[in-house]
Amino acid sequence: MSTIGLVLRASARDLARNRWLIAYAAGFWAVTEALFYFGGSGPQVILSLLNAVLFVVPLVALVFGTAHVHASREFIEMLLSQPLSRRSVFAGLYLGLALPLTAAFLLGAGVPLLLHGAAADAPRLALVLLATGGALLTLTFAALAMVIALATDDRLRGMMLALGAWFVLTLAYDGAVLVLVSAMGDWPLERPLLALMLLNPVDVARVLVLTALDASALLGYTGALFRRVFGSALGPAVAVAALSAWAAIPVLVARRRFLRRDF
Amino acid sequence: MVTEVRARLRRASRLLAGGLAAVVGGAVSGTAGGAQDLVVGAGARFATLGAAVAAATPGATIRVTPGRYAEPTVVVRVPRLTIIGEDWPRFDGEGAHEILVIRADSVTVRGLEFANTGISQMEDRSALRVTESVGCVLADNRFRDALFAIYLERSTGCLVRGNDIRGTGGVETRNGNGVHLWYSPYNRVEDNQVRGQRDGIYFEFSRGAVASGNLSEGNRRYGLHFMFSDSCRYERNTFRDNGAGVAVMYSKVITMEENAFLGADGSTGYGLLLKDITDGSISRNRFEENSTGLFLEGASRLDIRDNDFRRNGWAVRLMADAEDSRFRGNLFAGNAFDVSTNSRTLRSDFEGNWWDAYRGYDLDRDGTGDVPFRPVRLFALVVEKHPEALLLLRSPITSVLDAAERVFPVLTPALADPRPLMRAPR
Amino acid sequence: MIALEGIRKAYGRRSVLDGVSLALEPGRITALVGPNGTGKTTLIKVILGLTRPDAGRLLLDGEPVDDDGAYRARIGYAPQAPRLPENLAVGEVFAMLRALRPGAALDERLIEDFGLRGEWQTRVGTLSGGWRQKLSSACAFLFAPDVLLLDEPTAGLDPVSSGLLKAQLRAAREAGRAVLISSHILSELEEIADDIAFLSDGQFRFSGPISGLLEETGMRRLEPAVAALLRGLRVEQGGAPRSRVRA
Numbered sequence: 001m002s003t004i005g006l007v008l009r010a011s012a013r014d015l016a017r018n019r020w021l022i023a024y025a026a027g028f029w030a031v032t033e034a035l036f037y038f039g040g041s042g043p044q045v046i047l048s049l050l051n052a053v054l055f056v057v058p059l060v061a062l063v064f065g066t067a068h069v070h071a072s073r074e075f076i077e078m079l080l081s082q083p084l085s086r087r088s089v090f091a092g093l094y095l096g097l098a099l100p101l102t103a104a105f106l107l108g109a110g111v112p113l114l115l116h117g118a119a120a121d122a123p124r125l126a127l128v129l130l131a132t133g134g135a136l137l138t139l140t141f142a143a144l145a146m147v148i149a150l151a152t153d154d155r156l157r158g159m160m161l162a163l164g165a166w167f168v169l170t171l172a173y174d175g176a177v178l179v180l181v182s183a184m185g186d187w188p189l190e191r192p193l194l195a196l197m198l199l200n201p202v203d204v205a206r207v208l209v210l211t212a213l214d215a216s217a218l219l220g221y222t223g224a225l226f227r228r229v230f231g232s233a234l235g236p237a238v239a240v241a242a243l244s245a246w247a248a249i250p251v252l253v254a255r256r257r258f259l260r261r262d263f
Numbered sequence: 264m265v266t267e268v269r270a271r272l273r274r275a276s277r278l279l280a281g282g283l284a285a286v287v288g289g290a291v292s293g294t295a296g297g298a299q300d301l302v303v304g305a306g307a308r309f310a311t312l313g314a315a316v317a318a319a320t321p322g323a324t325i326r327v328t329p330g331r332y333a334e335p336t337v338v339v340r341v342p343r344l345t346i347i348g349e350d351w352p353r354f355d356g357e358g359a360h361e362i363l364v365i366r367a368d369s370v371t372v373r374g375l376e377f378a379n380t381g382i383s384q385m386e387d388r389s390a391l392r393v394t395e396s397v398g399c400v401l402a403d404n405r406f407r408d409a410l411f412a413i414y415l416e417r418s419t420g421c422l423v424r425g426n427d428i429r430g431t432g433g434v435e436t437r438n439g440n441g442v443h444l445w446y447s448p449y450n451r452v453e454d455n456q457v458r459g460q461r462d463g464i465y466f467e468f469s470r471g472a473v474a475s476g477n478l479s480e481g482n483r484r485y486g487l488h489f490m491f492s493d494s495c496r497y498e499r500n501t502f503r504d505n506g507a508g509v510a511v512m513y514s515k516v517i518t519m520e521e522n523a524f525l526g527a528d529g530s531t532g533y534g535l536l537l538k539d540i541t542d543g544s545i546s547r548n549r550f551e552e553n554s555t556g557l558f559l560e561g562a563s564r565l566d567i568r569d570n571d572f573r574r575n576g577w578a579v580r581l582m583a584d585a586e587d588s589r590f591r592g593n594l595f596a597g598n599a600f601d602v603s604t605n606s607r608t609l610r611s612d613f614e615g616n617w618w619d620a621y622r623g624y625d626l627d628r629d630g631t632g633d634v635p636f637r638p639v640r641l642f643a644l645v646v647e648k649h650p651e652a653l654l655l656l657r658s659p660i661t662s663v664l665d666a667a668e669r670v671f672p673v674l675t676p677a678l679a680d681p682r683p684l685m686r687a688p689r
Numbered sequence: 690m691i692a693l694e695g696i697r698k699a700y701g702r703r704s705v706l707d708g709v710s711l712a713l714e715p716g717r718i719t720a721l722v723g724p725n726g727t728g729k730t731t732l733i734k735v736i737l738g739l740t741r742p743d744a745g746r747l748l749l750d751g752e753p754v755d756d757d758g759a760y761r762a763r764i765g766y767a768p769q770a771p772r773l774p775e776n777l778a779v780g781e782v783f784a785m786l787r788a789l790r791p792g793a794a795l796d797e798r799l800i801e802d803f804g805l806r807g808e809w810q811t812r813v814g815t816l817s818g819g820w821r822q823k824l825s826s827a828c829a830f831l832f833a834p835d836v837l838l839l840d841e842p843t844a845g846l847d848p849v850s851s852g853l854l855k856a857q858l859r860a861a862r863e864a865g866r867a868v869l870i871s872s873h874i875l876s877e878l879e880e881i882a883d884d885i886a887f888l889s890d891g892q893f894r895f896s897g898p899i900s901g902l903l904e905e906t907g908m909r910r911l912e913p914a915v916a917a918l919l920r921g922l923r924v925e926q927g928g929a930p931r932s933r934v935r936a
Contacts, residue, residue, distance in 0.1 A: 006788050018776070044597060044619050047657070055659055074772030078828075081737045082789050083762035174660035178645070181652045189651045197654055206657055214656055217576030217599035219528045220554030262740040 007079060007092020008099070011072070018068075021104050024060055028052075028108025036116045045116070046126050049109060050209050053134045054202055057105060058141045058170055062162040065097055065145025070155045077263050090258040094251060098142040102135050109134060126212035129236065133205035136243040140201045143250035150257045173200050194229065198238075201246040208239035304328030304352070312346070312354070312363075313337045319344055327352045327375065336360050342367040348374035351405055354390075356380040362390045369398040376405040377412070382437050389414035389443070393421060401426065411439035412460065415447040415469075424453045430460035435483050444469040444492075452477060457486075463505065466492040475499050485510045485536075489517065497522065507533040508553065517543040527553040534575065537562040544568070550575055556598070559585040568592050571689065577603050577643075586610040590680075592688055595619060595638070599656055602638040602678070605647050609678045613638065617684040631682035639675045641668040690715050690867045691764075691836050696735055696745035698728070705731050706742070707891030713836060713867035718858060720878035720899075721871040722915060723888035729871040730769055732888065733838050736869075737766055762790060765834035767825040769841045769871075775814030779805060779824060782813065786831060796833035798860075802853045803827060818845040826854055830861075837861060837868045843877055855881055879911040887918055894918060 031052055035045040072093070079089045110131050144165060152158040177196055181189060197203040210218060211230055218230040229235045301315045302308055303325060309315035311334045315325045322343040329350040339346075344367065351374060354362045358381030363372065370393075377390035390409035393399050399421040406412035406428040413423055428441040441457030442464045444450055449471040456478045457463035463479030465488040466472045474497040479486035486502035487509040489495060496518040502508035508524035510533070511517050517540060524534030532554035535545070539561040546568040550556035556575035559565070565588040572578035578598040579590075583606030590611065595601045596619040615631065623632035642661040645652050655661060668675055692712040698705050705728040713719055721729050734740035736747065738758055747754050754760040773782060783800070787793075800806065803823040808816065816824065822845045829837055837858075843851045858881055861868055872878050878885070885902055887895040895902055895918060899911060908914035 006785075047597075050657060051659065051662065054657075072774070075774035077739060077768065077772055078774065079789075080739050080758075081761060081764070081766040081768075082786065083759050084789065085757040085759075170659055171663065174655055174658040175663075178652060178655060178660060178664075181649045181655075182645070185649045193651050193654050203654075203658070207654065210656060214576065214599045216528050216532075216552050216554055216574060217653065217656060220530060220532060220576040220653075260741065263734070 004088045004091045007089055008096045011093055011096025020064060021100060025104035025108035028105065029112055032109055032112040046130060046213060050130060053130065054206055055170060057134050057137045058202060059166050061101055061138050061141030062145050062166050063159065065142045066149045066158045066162040068097055069146055069149030070158055080263055086259050090255050094143065094146060098139050101142055102138045105134050105138050106131060126209060129209050129212050132240065133208045133243065136247050137201060137205050139247040140250060143247065143254055146254035147250050147257065150254055150261060169200055169202050198242045201243060204239050204242045204246060208236060208243065211235040299323035301325045302328065304330055331355060333357055336362060336364060338364045338366060339370055340366050343369045345371040351376040353378055356390065361388055361392060365393040365396050365399055368396050371400040372404060373402045374404065376407065377409055378407040380409045382410050387411050387414060387439060393418045411443055413442045415450060416445045418447045419449050421450045423455060426455045428455065428457040428460065430458065432459035435461050438483055440465040444472060457482060462488040466495060468492065470494050480504055489514045507531060507536050510536040511540050512538040514540050515542055519543065519545045519548060521547045523549045524553060525551050529554060533558045545570060555580050559588065561585065563587050573597050581609055581611055591615050594687055594689060600640065600643045603643040603647055604639060604676060607676050609676045613678065613680040615682050615684060616680055617687050621683045623683065625685045630685055632685055635679040635681045636683040637675060637679045639678055640665050641675050644675060690750065691736065692748045694746050694748065696742045698731055698735065698740065698742045704891050709893060711886055711896065713869055715865045715867050716862055717883040718862055718868040718870065718881055719884040719886055720882035721869055721886050721888065722875065727888045728891060729888055730840055733840050733871065736838060737761065737764065763835040765829035765832060765837045767829035767839045767842050773813045773821065773824065776812065778810050778812050780809040782824065786828060790832060793832045796830050799827040799830045799857055803850060819847060822846055823850060830857060835866055837866060839870045841872055842870060843872060843874060875912045875915055
């Protein structure tokens with residue numbers, strides 16, 4: 001455990017000094033402040049921020065994470081030539097990437113939200129869920145970045161893959177779902193659609209925040225299943241569970257890859 | 264029918280003054296002018312209300328002392344009778360019958376508790392029924408677990424005020440309405456609280472009614488319901504967590520002001536549901552956290568002004584046959600959809616409203632945006648057609664859709680607010 | 690002290706190590722030579738566990754090593770064209786290494802000899818190639834390991850530094866450590882190496898004392914001896930198979 005801590009600390013210290021990461025946190029802070037300054041009411045700011053979170057968090061985690069792991073190749077080799085097990089090196093590396101990213105997000109978006117949100121008439125639950133969703137998205141996409149970086153030796157190829165994954169998960173997937181709904185509109189799509197939402201972490205995070213922010217609209221839908229899911233604590237609970245699973249699966253894939261590959 | 268009501272109305276105009284005066288001052292001192300003063304209760308002269316009513320002469324006052332009374336349905340046929348309960352004596356229908364029926368003009372019932380009428384599928388069993396009477400006052404009574412609490416039929420000029428009604432909360436088919444007016448024009452329903460009934464307040468074939476200051480909460484179907492009741496007015500009421508807040512159907516010239524429509528969030532949750540109505544006005548109301556704030560179907564020539572729509576799923580849903588309504592000075596904030604419709608051609612008119620989604624500018628500094636605001640999003644149309652698509656709400660893909668639509672506006676209706684307000688009006 | 694047995698490693702269809710065995714003995718310096726791209730670095734990485742062999746095993750004092758990497762406590766490694774975390778300062782690199790192996794005995798002579806203290810605050814990313822090489826070698830020596838693996842350690846070093854490194858290598862031999870050096874500069878290896886392992890096409894063409902190689906090839910110096918070995922290989926590849934040169 002202590003070796004994990006050591007690797008984590010070394011990696012995190014390295015990242016904390018990284019100006020892109022600092023810019024990320026500062027950027028989020030600036031956007032949040034600007035939203036409160038210009039945007040007015042709390043729910044509105046949360047909405048704008050939700051869009052920013054769904055768009056930017058996966059992008060930054062993927063691109064930054066992939067680039068960081070590629071750039072850490074030397075560091076990884078150095079660690080692996082020390083008397084450390086690959087398991088602990090992996091754990092340290094992953095946490096060393098994911099935790100500073102999460103911290104940057106929470107600092108950049110969370111602190112101003114808490115400062116202003118307390119004053120604005122923002123629904124508290126939505127604030128908490130937005131922070132939770134953003135943090136879990138960061139963990140998920142940091143892990144996906146590791147999967148990509150560990151599967152590619154070429155940095156450019158890794159970056160293209162990262163951008164591709166981002167595009168698919170934030171835009172193309174929902175676009176395909178929309179096409180599906182339009183094409184299959186006469187079929188009962190409730191269940192398949194809910195399942196499809198659970199299969200994409202960006203959608204899970206979005207629906208999680210919606211349960212607090214747009215409950216009125218979600219409950220307005222006539223489907224009994226929707227009402228059961230969104231009319232109770234079940235919706236947020238399922239979404240948080242699915243997001244946690246989403247954070248865990250790529251970690252396991254990346255870990256398996258890390259334990260087997262050559263450096 | 265109509266002529267009968269008209270004749271009663273003429274009589275009502277004579278009696279109304281007296282009835283209202285009784286409420287304001289006279290009822291307190293029932294003994295004025297040497298009128299009868301009868302007392303009901305254990306150890307009193309009358310053991311039952313029925314016995315006292317049988318003995319009463321017009322203008323008499325009956326005082327009911329605290330206690331529990333279970334007796335057959337009492338029918339009042341003596342005009343100008345005043346029945347006053349001390350500390351809410353409880354009249355129990357024993358789950359089997361109506362409790363008090365008024366068949367005389369200018370009767371006042373105050374301070375009684377009515378309970379437990381039981382459920383009937385055969386009749387609109389009511390705790391307190393007023394039949395073919397004028398100028399009655401029903402005030403400050405309590406109703407517990409009644410099928411119907413207060414039922415006015417073919418009665419006019421009555422006042423229903425300050426009653427506290429709590430229904431069983433049962434499903435629609437085993438539940439009745441809190442205050443029900445049937446063929447009863449020109450009555451007032453004020454400051455009552457109704458919970459757990461089917462409809463909180465229901466005006467059926469009852470024109471000229473006024474409802475104000477009521478709280479209608481947690482009723483199964485509608486907080487307030489109009490059917491074929493023209494020229495009514497309701498104001499300063501609060502409708503909270505009902506199946507739908509208010510339904511106005513097949514009625515003309517309804518004035519709706521300063522009400523709060525809150526938390527109707529079911530799949531048929533409407534803050535205010537309008538169906539086949541014309542020439543009404545809706546102003547200075549609050550619509551918050553309803554599935555649909557304001558739903559217009561076959562509604563035309565409405566003046567919709569200075570209302571606040573906040574945090575609803577759909578703030579306004581205009582069906583294709585709604586036309587010629589004017590939206591002015593309304594505020595739209597935090598709604599999932601501001602305006603939705605199932606039609607490409609909308610003949611309603613929005614101008615000078617405030618939209619939180621508006622991102623325009625005001626170079627000429629006249630307080631309104633220089634670029635029109637189009638409140639109907641393309642995604643709203645998709646959801647109207649494929650409701651399941653709602654799950655994609657707030658997805659970045661919908662922003663892409665909307666942006667594309669803004670550049671090539673071909674699908675969404677031409678509906679636009681040409682002069683959106685730059686600052687929230689309230 | 691440390692031995693490889695029947696190591697095979699292929700990248701895709703390209704076989705890099707094809708059944709390689711090698712033993713490093715205490716108090717001996719082994720030179721690992723061979724044409725470019727023949728798997729010298731892969732071999733060293735197999736010893737470190739950085740590269741997973743497809744077959745074969747790694748023995749330390751006669752025992753197969755565990756997968757948890759604890760055996761690497763006895764190995765010091767200086768990689769080729771040293772790849773070190775660029776955001777760390779020189780001092781931080783040493784601090785981190787020491788934190789990873791608390792309580793280990795330290796050998797800081799190379800740090801002093803190379804004058805690395807003068808660059809203590811410099812970020813690795815801004816170091817020149819030669820300084821990186823010095824840093825890397827100093828890291829390898831830091832814990833006075835039983836086994837030293839140095840991949841092209843003199844590349845980019847000035848003659849003075851190169852001499853200092855060699856002095857440390859001799860001291861290591863005196864101290865009974867096993868040393869493996871890969872290098873192209875054969876004349877340097879001749880000075881200090883005891884044994885030579887010549888790797889080509891995934892196999893050792895020669896493995897044994899340098900004197901044995903000179904004898905075998907009839908040369909007096911290492912460079913022409915290795916050249917002769919290479920020529921022989923070409924003949925071998927071009928012509929009919931013949932018996933291999935062996936120690």
